[in-house]
Amino acid sequence: MTRPLSSVERSIKRRNDWLKEEERKAIQSRGETGRMEFWLRLTRSQISKEVKANRGDVVAGFTMVCRLFQLVMERRAAGDPRLFDHLMQYADTVLKQHGPRS
Template identity: 75%
Template sequence: MTRPLTSVERSVKGRNDWLQEEECKAIESRGEMGRMEFWLRVTRSRISKDVKAGRGDVIPGFTQVCRLFKLALDKRAEGDARLWNHLMQYAEQVLQQHDPRH
């Protein structure tokens, strides 16, 4: 028998369920472009909340992630896909370990 979820666990589960439902809706309406736009909106909202909470380091952190992503795209366009492949492998590993939706 499993114990009932705490209010915090229910809240996290509800948030994760909502994210998954909204992502599915975005994919249904606009495909992968919709998925990307959904995650950009969610991320922008979270960045704003973190800044208001005094965690301003989120802005340079996001900037670094964007610069890394652009660099990987540029290298791949130049014919060297190693950075892109490593970035995608690392992203998948992190998401498998830490994203409850996997």
């Protein structure tokens, strides 16, 4: 027998369910491009909230992530897919450990 979820756990579950449903809708309407656009909109909104809360370092962090991804795409286009593969493996590992639960 399992215990009932606490209000915090219910809130997390509702948020995760909402994220999954919105991502599903985005994929259904626009495919992988829709999924990307959904996550970009969500990220932009969260960055704005972080800046308003005086945590502006999030802008520098996002900028670095964008620069990293740009570098990885350039290397792959030049014929070296290793960095792209490593980045994708790392991202997959982190999301499986810390991302929304199924």
